[in-house]
Amino acid sequence: MILVTGATGNAGGAVVQSLAAQGLAGRAVIRSETALPDGIEPVYGDLNQPDSFVDALAGVTGIFLLSGYDRVEELLGNAVRAGVRKVVLLSSSSLDSADISNAVAAYHHAAEEAVQASGLEWTFLRPNSFMSNTLRWLDQVRAGDVIRVQFPEVPVSTIHPRDIADVAVRAFQDGHDGEVLRLTGPVALTPLEQVAILGAGIGRALTAYPMSRSETHDALHASMPPQYASAIEGFFGDGTIDETSVNGTVAQVTGRAPRTLEDWVRENAGLFA
Template sequence: MYLVTGATGNVGREVVRALLDRGAPVRALTRTGDAAGLPKGAEAVAGDLNDPASLAPALAGVRGVFFLPGYADMPGLLAAAKGAGVERVVQLSGRSAATGDMTNAVTAYMVRTEEAVRAAGLPWTIIRPSAFDANALRWLPQLRAGDVLRLPFAGVPIASIDPYDIGEVAAVALLADGHDGRVYDLSGPEPLLPADQVRILGETLGCELRFEAQPDAEARAEMEAAMPKEYVDAFFRFYVDGDLDESPVLPTVREVTGRDPRTFAQWARAHAGDFAS
């Protein structure tokens, strides 16, 4: 049995799918234990990642766990997994963890997560993807209002990755030998500007979408209404100050899975129905 946390999220859902595709039994963790939105065949189970003790039923009989990062008691979560007899952990992190910059709030929680994994006494694999193709789903409110997408960080190219590929890498690392103690930096197959993504999405949906660069001040105000200021500061340091470069295309997805990562166009085609709803 394999436990996937965050099982209804962009990445967790793909880890569940990839494990099921390989014939592995999957237990999918959600806060309520509701199976809605889970791939068919997954066993839904309730648990709170902010309360390691609540995971005891979810961890019973589990061989491997896929963990999300950034929870307040990552050492406690990993200790609970070890105490339950888990044999392997795959930990989601982020590309910025490589900088080790503890003054950046996002980087700091990724680094603390990785430190907890390394200290837990369990075989581990750490996965550090670039930004997700699925972040384009955040554009839905603007698309419902018209054909103009006003987006931040217009001059920043990112080799964003389809969560499908993160799920594939995670499943291989959980199921196959040879991945313990490895840190995998992941990217998509091409660096794209926001304007490129808007054009590709429009082509996929069969409509002409217009891109507008959002001024930094406007973007900051909008983001601060949705998330803590320290995280907004972190993203501005990444993409305005240039502290993080996610434009390089990395070979890791092919090296681990044997095939190239999916393009943004492929992601858009697979999720066209999400934009039509």
């Protein structure tokens, strides 16, 4: 039995789908009622309050865990006492660099440290930016044909959340204990190329407007706390992260080629209607 956190989100939701597709039993930690596939049980809990789902750990062998929540040591202690064997942690490509002064890298680093200290077996997944981040353009697509894009010159080999999920499920089945798996998508694409693929996939003549660095700075700071805005500017504006390189880890672990952005757009085109 695998306990999945973030089960209504892009990554956790994909893990639930991957478990169900393989007929594996799962338990999804959720905060409000949601439809789940056959074989996946809901449990209600708040990740910041590990005591809220301690009973849900009975019979669990593995936890798919998101980073960045409070009292993770308490959650991990509960897991040890419940007899859980392994954690597959959703970490981040930002930990390739040693700079944990970056706020995003810092919370992923803290989660990795806590899991390593817990005594549980672990696999760390360090994926690139998700293809599902394309949804950040949803409001613009609905409003017109011009899509303002940040860091227009930076190619990123974005990854399909389902590929992250398939790797996670393999890590519960096949070992990979103590491994850090750096996960990329199949090809690096600039935001301009990503907008073109989105337009083609939804049958719209979308045009990308390349935002300047100062426009990007203002937009980031208007939409999130300053430490996270600065973190993202550091990654893509100052180049402190490499999400352009492509590696073969998804194919090596899952035995199949990583899904493409065209695949993701085809599956999610209805959301942009």
